[in-house]
Amino acid sequence: MENRAEDVLDRDEPLDDDGGVARAVDPVVAFEIDAAPADPDDDWIAGLHGDGLVRDDAIRRLHELMIRASRYKLARMSEARRLGRARAEEIVQSSADEAVMAILRRLDSFEGRSRFTTWAYKFAILHTATAVRRELWTHAEVDLDAIPHLASPIGDPLAHAEGRALAQALRRGIDECLTPHQRRILLAIVVEGIPIDVVADRLSTTRNTVYKTLHDARKRLREQLQAQGFLPPAAAEEVNR
Template identity: 50%
Template sequence: MTQELASEGTTVLPAGARSLDDAVPLDWVATLRVPGPERDRALATLHALLERAARHQVHRMRHLLGAGDRATVDELTTAAADGALAALLAKLDTFEGRSLFTTWAYKFAILEAATEVRRRAWSGREVSLEGGERLTDPAPGPEQLVLAHDLADAVSLALDEALTEHQRRVAVALLVEQVPVDVLADRLGTTRGALYKTLHDARRRIRAHLTAAGYLPATSRTGAR
């Protein structure tokens, strides 16, 4: 992966360095913990690495940006690298040395880049949080159509009766409208983890409701709260 990313950037390694992990500093964690010139140099080298990884990911997801130009790619790349560096430093003490430090760092850049692209792709798009949508999926045959509408009605009823208003909003946005979880977290002012927990609870309640109504076998695990 390092060779693949290297072709995306222009960062020059210090003389004699065979790879980014050979570059000064050799002990990333220790150097990044102590303020001073060495830490500043490490931050600059690390940011360049994160920017290259982020640019690679932005290019992979560029189709989501439509007519995004070079300036857009550069903007998203920089934002992702900045965010990745901040996230990495906040979790520096969690690095266990099971992989190269730079390999560990790549993950932060890739995640942040993917998040930035999704945010940009959804920028300006309306996200309905009403939760009152009717879930229908027309089928080709009359009998299948009736069954599909019947199940859709049951699911819609479960959304209305089994879920709290917040659970319903989250379930509709994530499951029906396919809103990216990080975008929804931004809109609602919450976290990805909190949304995943809400969705998990909502699914359990919906399953319990459908089981009680006879749409799912009674042996299914329900455990709604």
């Protein structure tokens, strides 16, 4: 139960409407995908900012890289095996397309803190992960108004007394400190494990809006638990950094 309480407060999943650039690409992924020789960053930027055939060629090469990154991500998602080969390839192609468009929109935000290809790969990786999650939840019954409450703790009463007290305070906080909308979002994502993008689709809103609601709900809960002595002041201050 202690782990569940920590999940409610700590398991963030930041997503960005322009391609998820808030999440850094796994260094191992970057190393393995980026192992082949790559063009200098200046060549990429110049080509994508260029005109005519020069730009067309740069976009073609970028799309090939996005397909490579998307297939890499797909191969490492165990749940993607349920998609079937044909649907998986459709997701690879569409994710690569979306990644290229997102990169072109945000090209001027590239600051050179990493290789251009490393920066670009994360767009394909996140678009692929999002597409897979959305596909697997497409036909699932998701009733956001019927999400169960946070489960009661299980185990030895003496061994888990402190955890039970925290869990009870957390449940009270969810009931008393959160708005109905915040409670609905937090329980759906953290307790039921429904992906943020699926919740956003069902509510006809954006992932960033859902994430902001989740962030605000966690902040309220942290402040409540800190006021009751379950968390040290530093834990609450960390939220506001």
